[in-house]
Every structure is written in C-alpha cells, then in structure tokens.
Amino acid sequence: MGWAIDVIILLPLGAALALVTLPRAGSASLSRPLALGVAAIEFAFAIWVAVAFKTGNAHAGFQFTTRQSWFGPLGISWYVGVDGISLFLVAVTALLFPIAMASPPVRNSPRAFYGWMLLLESACMATFLSLDAFLFFIAFEVTLVPGYFLIVGGEGPRRAYAATKFFLFTFAGSAFLFVGIIFTYLLVQGHEPHGTVDSFNIVALARGTVNLPVTDQDLLLVAFGIAFAVKMPLVPFHTWMPDAYSEAPTGVSMVLAGVLFKLGAYGILRWGIFLFPLAAVQLAPLALTLGVIGVIWGSVVAAMQKDLKRLVAYGSLAGVGFIVVGLFGFTSQGITGGILEMVNHTLVTGALFLLVGMVWERRRTYAFSQLGGLQRATPILGWVFMVVILADLGLPGLNGFIGEFLVLIGTFITHRWWAVVATSGAVLGAVYLLWAYQRVFHGPAQAVNATLKDMTWAERVAVAPLLAAIIFIGVYPQPVLSRMEPAVDHLVAHIEAADPGFKIPAKARGHGTFVVPKDQVVAVLGASGPAPGGAGSLKTASAKRGAK
C-alpha cells in the first residue's frame, strides 16, 4: 500500500506541472477547479491512510513505506512512509490546503497561485513523509520557492521585503542542516567500517548516530537545530516571521502558519531528537528555555499589537514555544502532547487566519482602531471566532485542552520548572486573545461596521471542517492518541536507551505496560523497512566489535 504515500506526494506536484502547461486562454477558468479537485483527492487519500493505519505496539514502525534507489552513487533513495508521529500532520495538512486554496488569489494570476500552492503542498507532504535525509532536505528546502512567490503575491506594501527576508533567513538556516546531514552520514559511515550503513535512510542513520562521540552528537544537533529553529521559528530566529505572515494574503498565511511552521517542529522531533537522543537530553534545558521564552515573548508581544493579523502571527509564536516545551520533555505524554499541539496549532491558526481574512474582506483593514462592534452585524463570524479562540486557550472540550494538558503534565515530570513557567503562557494567551476578541467584536460599532454582512454560505463551508476537527479532537481524542502512542513510546524508549543517565519515571512511559528491549528500539522502529542486517542488528554489530 506504499503507493498511497507516493500518490500523496506526487499528485500535487504533477498537478502543478499540468497547470504550467495549460494553454493561457483556459488557465484562468480551469486552474481553480483543477487545483481544488486535486487537493480534495489528496485529502481523501490522507483520510484513507489515517483510517487504514494500524495501531498497537506491533505497528510502531513506519507503515505504507516505499523504497526505491534514487541517486545510487550517493546512497540516496526515495524512501517514504508514515508513522504515528507524521500521520496526523499529513491529515491536517491535506485538510488545510483546499481551504486555503479556496480563498481568492490576490495578485498572482490564478495559474501562478494554484500552481505554487500545489507545489507547496507536495513539498510539505514530502517533508513529513520522507524517511531519507536527502529527500527530507530537498522537500524542506523546496518549500521556500513557492513560499517566496506566494508571499510576493500578497497585498501589503512590504511584501517583497518580507518574502526576501523569509527566503534568505531560511536558506541560511538550511545551510547548517545541509552540512549537518552530510556530516552525519559520513560520520556514521566512518563508524561502520563494514559498510552496514550505506545510505541516508533514517533507520540506518539512527543506528549509527547513537555510537558517535557525544561532542559530535551535540554539534550535529545544534546544526540541525539552527535550521529548524529558523523555520519554526524559535524566538531569537523569528524576526522574518511577523513580516511574512502579515504581508501574505489570507490563504498563504494559513498554510505558512498552519503547515510551514510544523516543518521545523516536526524536523526537530524526527531528525533532531530521534537521531541524536543523547545530545537532545543534554541540550534540553537550552531548547526548553527557548521554548518558554517563545511562549511568554510571543504572548506579550501579541498583546501589544495594534493589528489583528500581526497579533495572530505573534500568537502562533507562542504556540510553537509550547510545542517545543512538550517535545523536549521526553516523556510519552509530553511528546504526544507536542505532536497533538502541532496538529491543533495547524487547525486553530489556520482557522484564525481564515477568519481574520474574512474580517479583511469586509473591512479592508486589520487595525483594531478601525474595528469594533462587529458582533452585532456579523454574529456568526463572531461566534466562530469565539470558538476558535477558546480552542486556542485550551478550553476543555476543545482540542487545545488535550494538547496543552499533555504537554504540561509530560514536561512537569522531567523538567518541572520549565513546565511551571510555561503554564503562565496559558494565562497570557487568554489575555491577548480575549482582548483581541473584545476589541474586534464588542464595543460600539462604527458606522461602517454596523452594516457589514455576515458569513456567506461559502465561508461557512470553508470554516466548518476546521471547526469539526477542533471539536472532534476535543471530545474524542482516542483515535488520534491511539495512533500516535506506539511510535511515541518507542521514541521515548529510544531516548532512554541512548542515555543511561536519563531515567524517565515509569508513569511517563506511555501506559507503563510496554518496555522496549533497549538494544532493539531502533530495529523495531525500522522493522517495516528493509533495513540491512535485520532486527536487532545494533546488538549484533556491537557484539561483532566486541569479538574483535
């Protein structure tokens, strides 16, 4: 069934290429239905994969894998697959893209807008699904080009500046990832003189990286981390972000904040923590501190914005900080919560940017000074906005609550004080979000604001799936969590196995029912891939070395 993943990656790419070759006369009218149709098919595939995904500890590894040699001489292969960590990121990405595409292109021609959006979707999917470091890097980097042209197609006066800054910051960050990936590969190869590690695939790399000297691991994690921190963005690396988000048109802001953010957060989990667990534990205080700073800084700066869109942009900075706090707790709950927060963040931030875009459509401004009293004229918009904000705040019954709760208890177990400080983020979040709601929807309506039209049916249809997902995860998270847990438990066991000094309390190891034999963690994770040496080869490799 691996072909389903191939289709998810290649279908939008093919559609983008098809759009380019459309004759100019038909492109204006054809490109929109074509793009939306492809995005809908894409979503159907993602849902199918999510439903067919097997749960249980026996299926903690990658499913739906395809492996095909690609650049033979370099040991690079087309190796894709999905596990509990990436599954729901793929699903929400597939959900968000059609909604974002349904929003009107601003300055780009329709063909350009839909073409770039499809290319971006393909690259995002490939980033989540690739299990080969080279393929991952390509996908991670390719997102820049459509991102650049989509931001440039925005409407703000500083869009070229914002787009260029976005491109250059991320490109410079990726330089470290580029060097880091190649260096990891070479070091791992150097450590496996018998050529058991011959490729860039994640299982082979993870098998090798645990044997590297600690300083090497630290340096490599820092190199990876810089690239991901710029992309996420973590606080000292975030300056490109508010510009890019506020200059981009609505649909583009949705995917930038909803999906592109997650590439960095996902990258640090999949390629940072998984490859260098020992270094991750050592550097966790640094990462947690940056995360906590992000939570507080993002919330405070968001509260001070005079502009609704920039407020949402800074608010998403706080959300990313929260994700990092969860991931670097290294407990089953914390990591599950972090991943769930990524999913939630996609849904909530996507919905917020969509709603902010609706406000813009009506009022042609984001400034709080011009808004106010919209509730009376647009009650449905106001209520939807309220629900999304409450989800963001973590109201029980909505998705945000589950994620925040898991993050905080998970990290509290191992890194107490960071969790305590991060909790204040929930309070600060309430401050800026509710205050924003109050300034936009309450109060006396200015003359124009009283005559605005409420949400059209098309807009209601666009926002409905997001709301449905928000409520579904809030009231019945079990199908989601049960798919995430096996993979997360293995990851936790992997971290523990790599670092003998780091003991996770039993209650933080998933359900406490499952203990992975330390030597076989990596082998189990790669069990469904045709890993050279088969299961338990880490053990055999070390045994071999010992025999010599």
Added chain:
Amino acid sequence: MNGPTSAAPHLVAAGCTINEVTGRITGLCTSKGSVHIAINYPALVPLLVLGGGALVVLFFSAVLPKRPYRGLWAGLTALAGTGTVADGLLQWQQLNGSSVTPVTIGDQLFYDHMGAFFVVLFGAATVLGAAISDGYLEREGLDGPEPYVLMLACSLGAVLMADAAGFVTLFLGLEILSISLYAMSAYHRWRAASGEAGLKYLILGSLASAIFIYGAALIYGATGSLQYLGVVSFLADNALFQNGILLGGMVLVIVGLGFKVAAVPFHFWSPDVYQGAPTPFVGYMAAVAKAAGFAALLRVLMLALPTLTSTWRPIIWVLATLSIVFGSVLALVQVDLKRMLAYSSISQAGYVLIGLQAGTAQGVQAVAFYVFTYTFMVIGTFAILGVLQGRGEARNDLSAVRGLATRSPWLAGAMLVLLLGQAGVPLTSGFLGKWVVIQAVLGQGQYELGLIGMLGAAVAAFFYLRVALVMFLAPDGAGAAPSAALTLSSAGGPGAATVGGESTGGEGDGGPGWAAGRPGGYLGSDLHAIVTAGLNARDKALALRPPPHSRVRVPAATAAVIVLCVVFTVFAGVSTPVLSWAHAITLPWSV
C-alpha cells in the same frame, strides 16, 4: 585505477620495456632497431575533429560567396561539436571495454575517463555556444566565419588542456584557448566595451600565461621533468632537502590556472571582460575556460603533485573561501547583469575549488559533475540575456528583465529555473552539484569550508532572487516615481487584483501601458528597496528604468538551446544518470 599493465603484448613482443605500474614504454623499443612511440590514435580524434572543423569552416569561407546560407557557419561548428561529443562517448566506451595505457603519445596526452568526460563537455559547450551565437551575430550584423573558427580552436585548446599529461602540452592548450578567447572578446567591432574587454583580457591573460610558464619551468628545475608522470615518480622516489623551488613553481602554476578559472584574487579581469565581450561568447567562455582550467588544475595537483597535497590544500582552501565570499558579496552591488553573472561565476568557481580542495577521487568526481552541469546553466542564462538585451547590447542592466513574466512567460520561467539552479535550490543540478562538492570536502573533515560555502550560497541567493523579483513583479513603468507608485498602488484597492499577472499578457509587446504607471502598479516602496539594495545612485536610476518596449524575439536555435539547458538542469537535478556518469570517473593513478 585502470589496469594498464597488460596493455600491449605486441609492444612487449617488439622488445619495448614497459613500466609495470603505468604501462608506459620506457626508452626505445629494441627490436630490429625500431623506434616505437606508442600512440593511442583514438585519443587524438577529438583534437582532429575540432581542428578539422575549424579548417573546414575556413575553407568554405574562402570558396563560398560572402554571404552564404544563414546559419551555415554555426551549423558546421555545431556539427564538429556534435562529432566531439560522439568521440568523447566512444572514448568512454572504449576505456570501459579494455585496459589501455592512460598516458600516450610520448607521455604527452592522457587517454582516460576524465579526459573523455571533459571532451564531451567541451563538445557540448561548442554546440550550445555556436547555436546561440548565430542569432546574436545576425542581429548585430556581425555574421561571419571568424568567430566560429575561433570557437573551434578554443575548444581544441580546452581539450588539449584537459588531456595534457605534461606542462608543455598544457601550455600549448592554454595558449590556443586563451588567444582564441581574446579575439572572441574583442569581436564586436563597434562596441567600444568589446574592444576594451579584448585588450584587458589579452594583457592580463598574457601575464597569467607568463606566470604559469615560469611556474612550470621552476617545477622542471626542481624535478627534472615536464611530464606529470616524471614529476610524480621523481617526487615519489626522492625526498627533497629544499623544496622551495618546487613550491614556488606549484604556487605560480596555481596562480596561472587560477586566473583562467577566475578565482579570487585572480579575478579582476573577469567582470570587465564579461561585461564587454559579446554575450553568447561570454556564456561559452564562462563554461569552457573554467572547465578547462579546472581540468588542468585537477591534473596538475592530483596527478603531478599529489605528494604536496598537504601544501596545496590550504592554498585552495583560501582561494575557495575568497571566491565564494567576494563573488557573492560583490555580485550584490552590480546593476549590470553581465557583471553580476561574472561575480556569480566567480563564486561558482569557489564551489568547484571546494571539491578540488578535498583532494580525493570523490572530489574529482564532484568537480566534474559541477562543471558539467554549470556549463548548461551558464550558457542557458547568457542565451536568455543575449536575446533580452536587444540590438547593440542596448540593455544589460536589471531593467532588461523587468516584467519579463508578462512579456514572455516562458522565457521568464526558463530564466527562473536557471537562476534557481545557480542559487543551488533543490531539484536542480546546481543543488546536487553543491551537495557532491560539499560531501567530498566534509569527507576530509573540513566542515568549516562546507559551512562557508552554504552560507555564501544564502548570500548569493539574494541577487538571483532579485533578478527573479524584477522579472515577475515590475511590469509597470511607475518606477521612476516611487512615491507616486506607492500611492497609486494603495489607492488601487480591489481593482489591483485584476491588473498584472497574466491578465496583461496581451500588452506584452509594449503598448503605452508600460510607461503610463497604471493604477495598481506593482512597485511598492519596499520592492524599490529590494531592487536597488546596495546600488549607487546612478545604478539605481538604471535599474528602475521602464522595461524595453520591443518585443522579445528568440531565434529558433537559441530557443532550442534554452530549452535544452533548462531541461538538462532539471533532469540532472532529479535523476541519476549524469551523476553516475561523473562518479565513474577514475584517475589514472593516485599516490
């Protein structure tokens, strides 16, 4: 390594003494007093094809009337180039099939995989160069056989440089290549800049040649041989008490060849020559002169002086770093696209030097892949520039590409791919090239160099993006009055959404709309800032001129070259044949 030892039983039978390691004949063959110099005739075929092609063109130009069929000269040149490509591929086949001696013709020429690879490269560059020159020379009223003869001679020199197994042959190739290029640079008769370029190149190039030959002489003085084989065997067998002369010679040779590849700090000629010389010739020159220079550097450093690896690697390290840093940074402040591409190609040379710096077989393969793919990117870019600049090379500054996406979307798309390729964005061959050179150098533990290279690429991305931005974003003529454009665009409101993009494509041939500064014009204040960042006042005015009014006319041959270059850039970036081919290159010996 090839196994050349069992090379020639008939030679042994003829009484020749064969060196076990290299397979070469030492001394005279004794049988019946015969003097036998082993010659691999296939090794000569590319030289004969290119030289013969030049003679054929000269011959026809003498017997045919003054203005024969259009495209005849270019066609003949391209034919010779195609023949060279075919020869190169045949050589590769033959080298795969049997074990042959890697050095031939009295140790003067290599006959190996690397040589065959570069023969294909030079043949392809000749075909592409001839095809884009035809339309250009026609437009400029300069059509004639001479530049094609020079081009073929230049390719011959390049093949000689890449195949040379001794300093004399290398110098011969270097001079044939250089002198042809001097003349080609000065070929545009009524552009003063072209004459200036030729003269500058001649004077500085002659100096570099002199330095090179002096270096070769010093190496000869130190080792007693002008053949790489002689040098390497001498250095392997003898420990020098004082190797000052040898090191001096090595440094001078590096300087001479560094000049050819335009590595900083030997790059000063390059922006002026690129700016002045006829555009298609610049594309050809950027590809061929660089590739030949790098081939020669590889041969000299890896095959003649491998014992000095620890000495020349730091030198190359410095050259690579300087080239990347200065090339990328200085390109930021250029308004003239040809100058910008000159600095860009300086920084690209830095990446090739990174591969060379590794000093391993993997590095050689990376260098080969890089220069091969760069050939297509750079020739394609100059081909597009050549058609955009208009008659008399009227426009070479940023405004020449302004609004190209609406004037000619396909050309803009092609340019975008080639620019992203040079910036090293994934799914292009430029990315894969950077990947392999950096992998090679990281294999030697030089992660600083890898990091410098990639951060330099981020700087370089800015000026490639700037060109893309100008192409895609500035079709209106309101740039001369930025404040007006800003107010207009903010007042445009909802109407702005319908203007621009492809909806204005119909006006692409230059109606009054260009200059009028329509409502909803694209040029906001920040776009201004990005387009003119780093430029001085005069250049700013140049960059912000309205786009040229004339319709872009792309000659068929040039269009074919552009398509080929774009397709190749993507093909080599996403598929493996070219990479595998480059990875099959082996050196005849390693120490």
